[in-house]
Amino acid sequence: MPTIKKTATKVAKKVSTTKKANSAKSTSGGVVVAKKEAPKEIGLRLSVYDLKGTAAGSLTLPKEIFGAKINNSLMAQAVRVYLANQRRGTLKTKSRGEVNISTRKIYRQKGTGRARHGAASAPIFVGGGIAFGPKPRDFSMKLNQNMRRVALFSALSAKLKDGEIKIVTGLEKIEPKTKKMVDVVKKLELNGKKQQLLLVVPKAGADFENVSKAARNIKGVSVVSSNQLNTYEVLANSRILFMKNAVESLKETFLK
Numbered sequence: 723m724p725t726i727k728k729t730a731t732k733v734a735k736k737v738s739t740t741k742k743a744n745s746a747k748s749t750s751g752g753v754v755v756a757k758k759e760a761p762k763e764i765g766l767r768l769s770v771y772d773l774k775g776t777a778a779g780s781l782t783l784p785k786e787i788f789g790a791k792i793n794n795s796l797m798a799q800a801v802r803v804y805l806a807n808q809r810r811g812t813l814k815t816k817s818r819g820e821v822n823i824s825t826r827k828i829y830r831q832k833g834t835g836r837a838r839h840g841a842a843s844a845p846i847f848v849g850g851g852i853a854f855g856p857k858p859r860d861f862s863m864k865l866n867q868n869m870r871r872v873a874l875f876s877a878l879s880a881k882l883k884d885g886e887i888k889i890v891t892g893l894e895k896i897e898p899k900t901k902k903m904v905d906v907v908k909k910l911e912l913n914g915k916k917q918q919l920l921l922v923v924p925k926a927g928a929d930f931e932n933v934s935k936a937a938r939n940i941k942g943v944s945v946v947s948s949n950q951l952n953t954y955e956v957l958a959n960s961r962i963l964f965m966k967n968a969v970e971s972l973k974e975t976f977l978k
Contacts, residue, residue, distance in 0.1 A: 767780050767783075773893065778891055789879060800873035800952075801953055811859045813856045815857075823841070828842050871976055874951065874956065886962060889969065890963055893906070894932075902936055903943075916960075917960050920959035920962045922965065923945060924965060924970075
């Protein structure tokens with residue numbers, strides 16, 4: 723049996739909690755007021771570096787491109803389609819009917835003690851045809867435009883999340899010399915023994931030919947224009963370096 727003292731303490735606790743709840747309702751007019759959520763940040767800020775490797779400002783990246791939901795299965799599909807479309811499908815071997823060799827019977831049917839054979843063009847002979855060899859075929863696959871765009875946005879978002887994207891300004895003024903580009907890569911701390919760097923320039927043209935010439939002879943560095951950027955190129959390289967103008971060009975190409 724519970725004692726009177728224990729029962730009294732339980733009742734006192736209930737009364738105190740009820741008073742607190744009533745006082746809270748009275749201060750808010752009897753309505754529970756929900757806390758206002760902080761406004762979500764539109765876009766993503768990233769530092770912009772100059773050719774000396776020092777921060778020279780910041781840039782807001784479009785959230786539709788660099789803040790998209792990461793879809794691993796779609797990225798894998800886009801890579802598979804891209805690699806399949808790189809195959810020429812021109813490999814061919816000659817069958818026994820196509821090889822240039824005599825079709826006479828190599829020896830008589832009976833009396834030799836050897837197995838029966840016809841022409842020397844049979845696949846088991848040296849110089850004969852190839853059985854079930856490869857023939858020209860079409861390896862191409864298709865992926866619709868929206869899926870390609872979503873896969874690219876997913877890959878760029880994943881790279882940004884891993885901190886593998888940098889933006890540089892002033893690169894369009896660089897001399898078309900490999901030594902100058904190597905110096906810029908070192909100052910941006912993008913050089914490494916096994917590191918693959920993808921340099922994204924604005925739309926291809928004569929204005930950025932000097933950038934391509936400066937970077938094309940560096941091992942591990944590849945150059946691509948923003949309108950030709952694809953999921954495979956993004957995922958195949960460990961670091962991505964965007965020219966500042968290339969980000970705007972990327973928006974114009976994929977966010978029409």
